[in-house]
Amino acid sequence: MSAIALTDDARSRPLLWVLGLGTFAIGIDAFVVAGVLGEIARDLTTPIAGTGQLVTIFAVSYALLAPISAWALAGWSRRSVLLLAMTVFVAANVLSTLAPSFEVLALSRILAALGAASYTPQAVAAVSELVSPERKGRALSVVYGGMTVATALGVPFGTWIGQTLGWRATFATVVVLGLLTLLGMVILLPALAAPGSHRLSDRLSAITKPQVLTTLSITFLAALSEHTAYSYISVILDGTGFADLPILPVALAFFGVGAVVGNFAAGFGTDRFGNRPVILFAVATQSVALLALAFLQSNPLAACLVLLVWGIAGWMYLVPIQHRLLDLSKTYGAFTVSLNSSVLYLGIGGGGALGGAFVSIFPPDQLGLLGFAIGLLALANALLAFRGKKEKGE
Incomplete structure (x- = not known):
């Protein structure tokens, strides 16, 4: 068709x-x-x-x-x-x-x-x-x-x-x-x-391309970076508020608005500039937002603005990554996208587990530093994935 x-x-x-x-x-x-x-x-x-x-x-x-x-x-x-x-x-x-x-x-x-x-x-x-x-x-x-x-x-x-x-x-x-x-x-x-063909060997050959594997790892590391902190956001913002009112509902609303903006901006950005710059921008911006969270979480206004930026960036990398995977895997797009969904959920679950281990040793308000460090790994991996000739759509 x-x-x-x-x-x-x-x-x-x-x-x-x-x-x-x-x-x-x-x-x-x-x-x-x-x-x-x-x-x-x-x-x-x-x-x-x-x-x-x-x-x-x-x-x-x-x-x-x-x-x-x-x-x-x-x-x-x-x-x-x-x-x-x-x-x-x-x-x-x-x-x-x-x-x-x-x-x-x-x-x-x-x-x-x-x-x-x-x-x-x-x-x-x-x-x-x-x-x-x-x-x-x-x-x-x-x-x-x-x-x-x-x-x-x-x-x-x-x-x-x-x-x-x-x-x-x-x-x-x-x-x-x-x-x-x-x-x-x-x-x-x-x-x-x-x-097309549903032989497992055909599908494995499609997803074992180095570009596909590195792209999947971007998803995993970006989700891991995000959810080490997001899974414990209520603890991170505990005690922060306006006039003794808890900030969490307001901060999450800022994050939600940012998520909607980021998702649709990613669509327009990917069509206009290609998937490569949008992925790099999203991963880098999310890392900076997590770093800022570690230092600004006690300031109500600053915390809300950080979560707004974080929401934009955190929901901006999924669309261009899916776009890239569909281009790379061609006939086996659904299978590759399904694996991307799997590594996304593994990153979410792994972030919660890693964040839990972190807060058992360090103060929870420093989770942003851990997320930032993992975000740098995600950014380095993205740069590695984009080495070489720029393909159509990137």
Whole structure:
């Protein structure tokens, strides 16, 4: 199927927003559990620590299942995979809504991760077939924008629903969003061909290219750098506030606004300048923001501004990295993007673990220094990845 330019096909733009609605639902589902842990623990009579493992179950399942599902479903058309993935995701959240016990809820989180891990890489890969190359960055930012908006607005809204109407209402909301996505895809999604051979050896040869491996490592190190500090942001900002009011909600709002701005700026920047300068700018700026956090976290206004910049940079590197991986891996874009999703979640989880080890020895307000040091490694790795001749799109 030939590429469809956004300006030439009136159906392409609504379809991108439908795909973005799917990632919005997935973003809420992945992160909102943390906001309703207390309600779940009380209703299912489970310890809060055990209930908290629901977040880990989803993240680990996503990281493991993303490449497996991309390989197993490689012979299917993208349309079929996207419809199946969202159907599984919706069914899993119906099970979450009705779960009578913690064990059933945990199982539903694994199934939801399977649907999410199958959907997101295929939605990203489909962009290459739905838009012209010069608009790919902006199209990717729309699809990823769902996840960004979920972080900034959807998760707080889902938490409010859970605390007002009960935690089951939160998952029911995700079901509605998933059903709307399914309906939109049934109406708008064209018959996209299968990506090609699904032999594992073919896919491994595609992802073992040095440029692909170094690009994947940028994702891992950038996420590790970010989440060593972000996982403990409530502790870092503890005691900082305006007139004895805690700063955390305001600071997170600044971060969320920055995330939305950064995501869409990344799309325009990648189309205008190529993926290489946007990745370097994002990784370098995030590192500087983490360094500033270590010294300015006690100043309320400065801390909010740091989180604004951090949000912009922290959500600016994903779009150009996906853009680069799609260009490098060609036919096997969905598989490579699925691996990128895996290393992203490994970086998030690793950041939390590394940050926890750090604060057991050093003051938590110095976590920004650790994030900065890892950020320098990410920047060095990015410079290494971009050695040599500049390719088209970079």
